[in-house]
Amino acid sequence: MPTTKTRVILNPASANGKTLKRVERLKPALKSVLGEYELAFTEAPEHATVLSREAVREGYGLVISVGGDGTNHEIVNGFFDEDARRIDSPTRFAFLASGTGGDFRRTFGHPLDLEKAIARLKTAQPQKIDLGKAVTTGAQGPLTRHYINSATFGLSGYVGQMLLTAPKNLGATGTYLYATLKGLLTYEPQPVQFKSAEKTWEGTVAIAGFCNGQYFGGGMKVAPHAQVADGLLDGVIVEGMSLPAWLMAIPRVYTGAHQHLKKVSMFHTQSAEVTCDGAATPMHIELDGELTGTLPARFEVVPQAIEVLI
Numbered sequence: 001m002p003t004t005k006t007r008v009i010l011n012p013a014s015a016n017g018k019t020l021k022r023v024e025r026l027k028p029a030l031k032s033v034l035g036e037y038e039l040a041f042t043e044a045p046e047h048a049t050v051l052s053r054e055a056v057r058e059g060y061g062l063v064i065s066v067g068g069d070g071t072n073h074e075i076v077n078g079f080f081d082e083d084a085r086r087i088d089s090p091t092r093f094a095f096l097a098s099g100t101g102g103d104f105r106r107t108f109g110h111p112l113d114l115e116k117a118i119a120r121l122k123t124a125q126p127q128k129i130d131l132g133k134a135v136t137t138g139a140q141g142p143l144t145r146h147y148i149n150s151a152t153f154g155l156s157g158y159v160g161q162m163l164l165t166a167p168k169n170l171g172a173t174g175t176y177l178y179a180t181l182k183g184l185l186t187y188e189p190q191p192v193q194f195k196s197a198e199k200t201w202e203g204t205v206a207i208a209g210f211c212n213g214q215y216f217g218g219g220m221k222v223a224p225h226a227q228v229a230d231g232l233l234d235g236v237i238v239e240g241m242s243l244p245a246w247l248m249a250i251p252r253v254y255t256g257a258h259q260h261l262k263k264v265s266m267f268h269t270q271s272a273e274v275t276c277d278g279a280a281t282p283m284h285i286e287l288d289g290e291l292t293g294t295l296p297a298r299f300e301v302v303p304q305a306i307e308v309l310i
Contacts, residue, residue, distance in 0.1 A: 006037040007055040011067030019098045029118045052078025056089045065095040073288035084144040094309040103215040104149040124309035129228040131305040136293025147287040150216045152209030157284030159183040189240025190279040196272035204240035210299040224256030231303040232268040239263040271300035
């Protein structure tokens with residue numbers, strides 16, 4: 001039977017450790033909105049998935065993510081079992097953005113200020129939204145993960161590797177922009193092949209992906225037409241281009257105006273197969289900002305997969 005229990009899963013490392021420092025101040029605000037709730041801290045990578053899956057299996061009424069896009073990613077995967085099958089549960093999902101990227105919340109215009117975000121929960125309405133599903137190439141074979149915001153590869157995977165050890169004291173936009181500019185100096189676009197019912201394409205790719213949300217990379221509006229409940233993923237392909245052309249294009253990505261560039265293709269799809277025959281280096285994939293396997297991969301939409309308080 002469903003319960004009214006709420007589990008708040010907080011990533012103490014999010015926002016470069018700033019979230020943990022604000023916990024005591026946030027507790028009264030959470031209680032005023034939620035009443036009784038459980039507060040659980042993540043202790044290691046993938047721990048949020050464990051905590052979420054436990055609550056979903058027990059039929060909790062609500063699981064709330066406090067952290068960045070990576071925390072959202074782990075918690076959403078907890079709504080599925082170890083074989084990536086949806087767990088039959090009435091549990092809803094909500095998120096309070098407090099991380100380096102905070103891109104998923106931008107699609108809905110949610111505030112980054114945690115107190116304001118908590119207050120917003122009072123009037124939040126449940127909405128069933130889609131998720132993406134990616135079957136990537138892992139070290140031990142196929143790796144299946146779900147994602148709530150974006151799946152990208154190319155320059156993004158290259159930059160993602162750089163960010164594993166990079167300081168994050170420039171804020172979301174500054175951190176990603178600095179890493180992107182640095183990556184552009186050494187990244188070589190690789191050959192990639194796309195195949196879906198809607199589009200077949202091959203060529204060198206600077207960055208590409210299949211998005212559920214509109215934003216990526218600390219505020220880049222990479223998929224300006226994406227809708228989270230339309231039963232489709234938004235495919236985006238940015239072909240390889242010269243460094244001067246990239247530098248001129250980057251400001252447009254933050255407004256979505258890059259969609260008008262000749263080197264950019266956008267399309268809607270339910271699923272797509274992507275290979276990288278001829279690539280000189282592994283093509284790493286980012287799911288919600290988390291490095292997850294490499295190409296070749298399959299991406300598909302899972303319609304109405306999760307109920308979210310928006």
